[in-house]
């Protein structure tokens with residue numbers, strides 16, 4: 339398994355191009371299953387999760403062709419079952435279920451299971467499918483949904499931690515080909531849901547209200563092919579903004595969408611980071627000493643859980659006490675022990691992490707555990723004195739396009755060590 343070797347202490351300077359959003363492109367690729375016509379998706383990031391979704395779609399019978407930063411998908415004839423080995427490896431592939439149910443009136447996908455950040459249940463997805471008239475059964479680790487007819491109805495998708503992003507995506511996609519009107523109450527409001535709705539409408543769907551808690555889908559007979567450019571990745575942009583602040587550098591984020599990042603930019607400004615907007619670009623630099631801030635993760639438009647770990651790394655550098663509370667996932671603090679190995683002083687109290695910031699960090703070998711925790715360790719390594727080796731970098735390759743290359747362009751002393 340590859341690792342990243344980082345010699346810290348270098349302020350990041352220059353500009354970085356923000357790639358297309360991983361969490362937008364995955365459901366949009368799955369949505370191409372809803373039509374037998376070709377779909378072309380642009381600004382597709384070169385990520386292992388994206389390639390993996392392509393493999394799953396090909397396995398289902400679709401023709402998938404990557405062309406530079408675009409992917410062409412045509413699902414002329416498809417089968418309705420997602421293979422365990424494929425779906426197990428990437429939880430996000432659960433979003434093939436809605437399109438399969440919409441197109442074929444049946445879908446079988448292996449139960450995705452949990453991951454390091456939480457149990458990751460899909461009860462709300464299944465509640466939505468049943469509201470459309472599907473019969474849902476679980477056999478031998480597979481979840482089956484089948485319907486003679488899909489009929490629109492109202493469904494409440496609020497769960498214990500607010501709404502569900504992929505649950506909203508799944509129900510929205512299935513409802514595009516149902517008879518009648520579906521109203522999703524307590525829908526997820528993330529920009530990625532809006533991006534998916536825009537793609538579905540370009541395919542001929544009739545969706546209104548995406549981005550608000552109430553989404554209305556009027557079913558149509560069939561959908562046609564479409565072309566679509568994916569929104570920039572707000573989590574990647576936030577990660578580079580935090581890395582710039584952590585290294586006392588000055589970085590321009592090219593092609594970021596500040597309107598998708600209000601909560602993150604607001605918090606960064608609270609802790610003393612200067613943010614200047616110029617068109618689609620954001621200039622980020624630290625304006626003096628970092629100040630401690632409290633952060634609670636919430637559904638959009640609140641502070642995103644996918645930026646919690648990276649923010650914690652930054653707060654290790656802010657003299658004083660910062661309290662970071664995780665309200666979306668039940669165990670998303672795997673990075674705490676690894677940050678403490680780098681000299682941080684963080685204690686976990688239930689859903690909160692108490693960060694006593696201000697002590698200088700010193701490099702050490704650390705272990706990546708999940709995608710965003712890995713990014714936090716890279717950020718800490720960039721700010722630490724000495725050398726940090728982040729192991730199990732495959733986590734990073736899932737969600738960050740060419741992270742070490744982009745950081746080197748910003749002056750970071752970072753290299754990838756291919757495992758023998």
Ligand code: EPZ
Nearest residue numbers: 361430458459460461462463497499502503504644666667
């Ligand atoms: C999406 O996951 C993202 N993944 C996650 O990003 C992100 O952290 C998450 O949304 C929250 O913003 C993709 O889009 C591929 P949820 P998703 O359903 O949709 C509970 C990353 O790092 N819940 O919104 O799977 C669930 O347990 C990844 O890029 C139920 O209770 O997340 C959690 O507590 C990590 N029942 C909360 O809702 C359900 O049926 C939010 O989960 C579904 C979810």
